[in-house]
Amino acid sequence: MSESRAPRFSTRWADEPRPNRLALLVEAKKKAGVALHDLTNTNPTKAGLSAAGGLSLPAPAATPSPAPPAPPYEPDPRGLPAAREAVARYYAEVGARVSPENIFLTASTSEAYGFLFKLLTDPGDNILFPAPSYPLFEHLARMESIEARPCPLARRPDGGWAYSAEAILSARNDRTRAVCLVSPNNPTGTTPDGNAWNAVQAACEKEGLPLILDEVFADYAWNGARPVFPRREPAVPVFVLNGLSKVLCAPQLKLAWILLHAPMDMKPPVRERLDLICDTYLSVNEPVQRALPALLPRRKEVQAQVRARLAENRMILRSLPTGGHLRPLPGDGGWSQVIALPDGTDEEDFALRLLDGANVLVQPGYFYDIEEGAHFVVSLLSFPRELAQGLAAAAAILKNG
Numbered sequence: 566m567s568e569s570r571a572p573r574f575s576t577r578w579a580d581e582p583r584p585n586r587l588a589l590l591v592e593a594k595k596k597a598g599v600a601l602h603d604l605t606n607t608n609p610t611k612a613g614l615s616a617a618g619g620l621s622l623p624a625p626a627a628t629p630s631p632a633p634p635a636p637p638y639e640p641d642p643r644g645l646p647a648a649r650e651a652v653a654r655y656y657a658e659v660g661a662r663v664s665p666e667n668i669f670l671t672a673s674t675s676e677a678y679g680f681l682f683k684l685l686t687d688p689g690d691n692i693l694f695p696a697p698s699y700p701l702f703e704h705l706a707r708m709e710s711i712e713a714r715p716c717p718l719a720r721r722p723d724g725g726w727a728y729s730a731e732a733i734l735s736a737r738n739d740r741t742r743a744v745c746l747v748s749p750n751n752p753t754g755t756t757p758d759g760n761a762w763n764a765v766q767a768a769c770e771k772e773g774l775p776l777i778l779d780e781v782f783a784d785y786a787w788n789g790a791r792p793v794f795p796r797r798e799p800a801v802p803v804f805v806l807n808g809l810s811k812v813l814c815a816p817q818l819k820l821a822w823i824l825l826h827a828p829m830d831m832k833p834p835v836r837e838r839l840d841l842i843c844d845t846y847l848s849v850n851e852p853v854q855r856a857l858p859a860l861l862p863r864r865k866e867v868q869a870q871v872r873a874r875l876a877e878n879r880m881i882l883r884s885l886p887t888g889g890h891l892r893p894l895p896g897d898g899g900w901s902q903v904i905a906l907p908d909g910t911d912e913e914d915f916a917l918r919l920l921d922g923a924n925v926l927v928q929p930g931y932f933y934d935i936e937e938g939a940h941f942v943v944s945l946l947s948f949p950r951e952l953a954q955g956l957a958a959a960a961a962i963l964k965n966g
Contacts, residue, residue, distance in 0.1 A: 577707050577708060577710065585913075586913065586917060587913065587916055587917060587920065587926075587929070590917060590920055590921060591920065591926060594920070594924065599924055600924065601920075601924050601925075601926050602923070602924055602925045602926065602951045602954065602955050603926045603947075603951075604925060604926060604927050604943040604944060604947045604951065604952060604955045605926055605927060605928050605942075605943070605944055606944050606946060606947065607900050607901070607944045607946055608816070608946075609814035609815075609816070609867075609871065609946060610814070610815075610816070610817065612874065612946040612947075612948070613948060614814065614867070614870045614871060614874065614946075615870070616814075616863075616866045616867040616869075616870045617813075617814035617815065617867050617870065617871070620813065620814070620815045620817075620818065620860070620863070620867070622818070622852050622853060622856050638851065640844075640847050640851075642669075642839075642840040642841075642843040642844035642847070643666075643668065643669045643670060643839075643840065643843060644668070644669065644670030644822075644849055644854055645670075645851070645854040645855065646665060647854075647855070647857075647858055648670060648820075648854040648855070648857040648858070649665035649666075649668040649670065649822075650665050650858070651857045651858040651861050652665070652668050652670075652822055652824075652857070652861070653665045653668065654861070655812070655861050655864075656824070659784075659791050659793060660793050661793050663824060666836075667824060667825040667826070667832070667836075668822055668823070668824055668825075669822060669823040669824075669825070669839050669840075669843055670820060670821070670822050670843075670849045670854065671808075671820075671821045671822060671823060671843070671848065671849060672819045672820065672821065672848040672849050672850075673808065673810070673819060673821050674779065674781055674806050674807070674808050674810065674821045675701065675705060676821070676846075676848060677806050677808075677821055677822070677823050678702075678705045678777075678806070679705060679708070679709060680823065680839065680842045680843065680846075681743070681777060681804055681823065682705070682706065682709040682711055683709065683842050684835070684838055684839060684842060685742045685743050685775060686709065686711045686742045686743075687711075688709075688710035688711065689710070689711065689712075689740060690711050690712070690740045690741070690742045691706075691711055691712035691713070691714040691738070691740050691741050691742065692706065692711065692712075692713060692714065692741070692742060692743045692744070692745055692777070693714050693715075693716040693733060693736050693737060693741060693743070693744045693745060694713045694714065694715065694716060694745045694747075695715075695716055695717075695718050695728070695745070695746065695747055695750055695755070696715035696716060696717050696718065696934050697718065697726075697750075697752070697753060697930070697933040697934045697935040697936070698747055698750055698751060698752075698753075698933060698934070699747070699751045699752070699933065700932060700933065700934075702745070711742075712740075714736060714737075714738075714741065715736065715934065716732050716733055716736040716744070717732055717736070718732070718750070718753065718755060719732060720937060721895075723894075723895050724892070724894045724895065724905060725753070725754075725755070725894050725895040725896060726750070726753045726755045726896075727755060727757075727761065728746065728755065728757040728761045728762075728765055729761070729764075730761070730764035730765050730767065730768040733765060733768050733769070734768055734772070737772065737774070741772075741774065742774070742775070743774055743775045743776065743777055744765070744768075744769050744774050744775075744776050744777070745776075745777040745778075745779060746765065746776065746777070746778050746779070747779040747780075748778060748779070748780050748782075748783060748792065748794070749782045749783070749785070749786070749896065749897050749898035749899040750899070751782065751899055751900075751901055751933075752899070752901035752902070752903055752933055752942045753894075753896055753901075753903055754787070754895075754896020754897050754898055754899045754901065754902070754903075755896060755897060756786070756792055756897035756898055757792075757794075759796065762794055762795070762796065763796065766795060766797075766799055766803075769799075769801055770799065770800040770801050773801060774801060775801050775802040775803070775804065776795075776799070776801060776802070776803045776804070777803075777804045777806065778794055778795075778803060778804065778805045778806065779806045780792075780794070780805060780806065780807050781806065781807055781808065781810065781811040781812075782811055782898055782899040782900060783807070783898070784811070784812060784864075784868055785811070785868070785871065785872065785875060785898050785899055785900065786897060786898040787875065787879065787896065787897060787898050788897070795826055798826070798828065799826055799827065799828070800828060801827070801831075802825065802826070802827040802831055802835055803825075803826040803827065804823050804824070804825060804826075805823070805824040805825075805826065806821065806822070806823060806824075807821065807822060807824070808820060808821025808822060809821065809853075809860070812861070812864055812868075813860060813861065813863065813864045813867055814867045814868075814871060815860075815867075818853050818860070819849070819850065819853060820849055820853045820854070820857065823839070825839070871900075871946070874945070874946060874949070875900070875945045875946075877949045878902075878945045878946075878947060878949055878952050879902075879945065881949060881952055881953050881956070882902060882904075882956075885956065885960075889960060890906070890907055890959075890960050890963035890964060891904050891905075891906070891956060891959060891960055891963070892904065892905040893905075894940075899945075900944060900945050900946050901942055901943070901944060901945060902942065902943050902944075902945055903930065903935065903940050903941075903942055904940060904941055904942070904943065905938060905939070905940050906938075906939035906940060906941065906963070907939070907963065908938060908939065909939070910939040910963070911939070912929035912930050912931055912939050912940065912941060913929050913931070915929070915939070915941065915959075915962070915963070916928070916929045916941060918962055919955075919958060919959055919962055922958075922962065923955070923958035923959075923961075923962070925954075925955040925958050925959065927941045927942065927943055927955070927959070928941060928942045928943075929941055929942075930942060941959075943955070943956075
C-alpha cells in the first residue's frame with residue numbers, strides 16, 4: 566500500500582486558520598455550559614425582533630390534485646425582471662431613479678464582491694478598502710488572488726472617522742483597480758457627507774478607478790435621512806451593493822444585488838461582462854426572486870423594530886458617565902458601536918478578562934484593524950438589558966485594574 570500524502574492546498578491559504586485566544590475561551594465556556602452575554606451578535610434573526618424572526622418564503626397556495634406543472638425554468642443572468650423591478654421601486658422610494666436593466670441579482674453581497682473582483686481585476690491587483698473596517702474583505706480578496714489594500718480613514722478630533730480623497734490618492738499604486746466605500750462603514754459607522762462623496766468620486770474619476778459603494782447599512786442612519794449616492798452621473802462605473810441581509814434583516818433568504826451607475830458609453834461593455842459572470846453561476850434561487858415583490862414592502866415593519874433597538878441601545882451608551890473609562894465614539898449609522906478604552910489598555914487582555922470574569926463577549930478593536938489607541942466593539946442589536954449589564958461589567962473591570 567502506498568504511503569498517504571497530504572493534499573497540496575492553494576497558496577491563498579498559506580497561513581493555516583487558527584482560533585485566537587478569545588475564540589478558544591468562548592469555546593471552553595460553551596462546552597462547560599456557561600451562558601454568555603454575547604454583545605457581538607449582529608444576526609437579526611437572533612436579536613429578538615419579531616418582524617425579522619418570522620420572515621420566510623410564502624407557503625405554496627393550495628392547489629387541486631394533481632397540481633399544475635411548475636413553469637419552465639428560464640433563467641435570466643441579471644435575475645427575473647419582476648424581482649429587479651421590485652429593487653428599482655425600493656430605490657425610487659428613497660429618492661433614487663434606477664433602471665431594472667442596471668440591476669444584477671446575486672445570492673449575497675459577498676458573492677457580489679466576488680463578481681466585481683472577477684470583472685475588474687487580475688491576480689496580483691488590488692482594490693482599496695477603508696481601514697478600519699470589516700475583516701471579511703481581506704478573505705474575499707484573497708479568494709480571488711488579489712489584495713484588499715487598506716485606505717486609512719482620517720481620524721477626527723472627536724475620535725470618529727471620516728473619508729478622505731487624499732487618503733485614496735496616497736494609498737493607490739499601479740496595481741489598484743478600484744476603490745470601495747462602505748457607507749455606513751462597519752464598525753465605525755462612518756458615512757461620507759456630500760463634500761466628501763464629491764471629492765472621492767472626483768478622485769476616482771481623475772484616476773480612472775471604478776467605485777464600489779457598499780451600502781448594506783444605509784437604511785440605518787442614526788440621524789437624518791438615508792443618504793443616496795452617487796449624487797450626479799459618474800464619469801467612471803459606480804457599483805452599489807445591497808441586499809436582503811440588512812434591508813429586510815433576512816440573511817437566510819440569500820438575495821442581494823449590484824446596481825450599476827455609469828456613463829452611457831460604458832454601460833454596454835460592463836453589462837455584457839457582468840451578464841457573462843452572472844450567467845456562469847446563476848446562483849440566485851428562483852423562489853426568492855418570485856417572492857421579492859411581496860417581501861420588500863415588509864422591510865418597513867422590520868426596519869422600524871431595528872431602528873427602535875438601535876435608538877434604545879444608543880441611549881444606554883449616551884448614559885455612560887462623561888469622563889469615565891468607556892467612551893463611545895461618534896458615527897453616522899449601522900449596527901455596531903466602537904468604544905474607546907483608556908490609553909495603554911491591552912485590548913485582547915481586557916476582552917479576555919471581561920469574558921473570563923463576567924461571561925461578557927465583546928470584540929477587541931484590532932479585529933477591525935483599529936489603530937491609534939485601545940478600543941472594543943459591541944453590536945447595537947444586542948438585547949438592551951444585556952448591553953447595559955455588559956457595559957457595567959466592563960467599567961468595573963477597568964476601575965478595579
